[in-house]
Amino acid sequence: MRISAHMVCSAVRDDIVSGVFPPGARLTEELLARRYGVSRVPVREALRTLESEGFVVSRRHAGACVAQPTEQEAADLLDIRALLEPLGTARAARRRTEAQLRVLRGLVRLGLQRAESGRLSDLGALEDWYHETLARASGSPSLAALLTQLRRKINWVYAAEPPLRAVAVWREHGAVVDAVARGDAERARALASEHVERSVAVRREQRPVAARDGRRKGPVRRTKHTVNTPCDNS
Known part of the structure; x- marks a missing residue:
């Protein structure tokens, strides 16, 4: 069964909200495609949607990263x-x-x-x-x-x-x-x-x-599968 970009978007969003991908974490197409068992095409579309929603930002030299709201x-x-x-x-x-x-x-x-x-x-x-x-x-x-x-x-x-x-x-x-x-x-x-x-x-x-510069302390919903590869802000 083909997994749609909408389904991938929901899965990534849920992982961001639950803290699997903390603020500032890099979201590479390769990592996400492997995690959800899909090709890069629906991942790319999902990231564009999540960027429009404010959950993801695109940074020069770093690609897509989880946003860090002030x-x-x-x-x-x-x-x-x-x-x-x-x-x-x-x-x-x-x-x-x-x-x-x-x-x-x-x-x-x-x-x-x-x-x-x-x-x-x-x-x-x-x-x-x-x-x-x-x-x-x-x-x-x-x-x-x-x-x-x-x-x-x-x-x-x-x-x-x-x-x-x-x-x-x-x-x-x-x-x-x-x-x-x-x-x-x-x-x-x-x-x-x-x-x-x-x-x-x-x-x-x-x-x-999510405004703590990626240092998620206190009562957060982190799991042992948390991915925390930081973005390069350069």
Whole structure:
């Protein structure tokens, strides 16, 4: 089966976000083709896409490398989230489908169950699914794509959010979904804004992981297969 550039792009992006390829690491076509078992053609296309998304930069004499956002760029991501997520939620209250609403309610039930029982390892995937569904429910593919890409970058730039508020977070999600179900756009926007403010406050207490000149210290998601061949900045 031919592996598409889209699939390669998703795999490389996931490896960047999880820390397999840390900030500043060189991404050669040969290395990536071997890692994912593909030719260089889909790798080349994937790198172009990831560069347009801000995960990869091309440097003279070094080729493609994992980007190293500054702390100001990291802070900007949080400001953008605070603007866009409430907008998407308000639109979801007006445009969501019954199928999307069922998925959102199901995710809230699962999230609360996992949080209350202490099964916190499941929450990351459920959070991603919840936010992507809510973004798609906005009825705006462009906005949904922006919100999904923004969430991926925040998860990459910052360490995983501490699970101290897990139950509260899913209760907040439940209140948002209730407002979306009622079609109350202003209430949904206000609840989403309050939720984002609390989440952003937690993030701002953390020093951005991906802005540490490639020295990923603290609570990062590194594996024994981490690749850390640095780029030549010359």
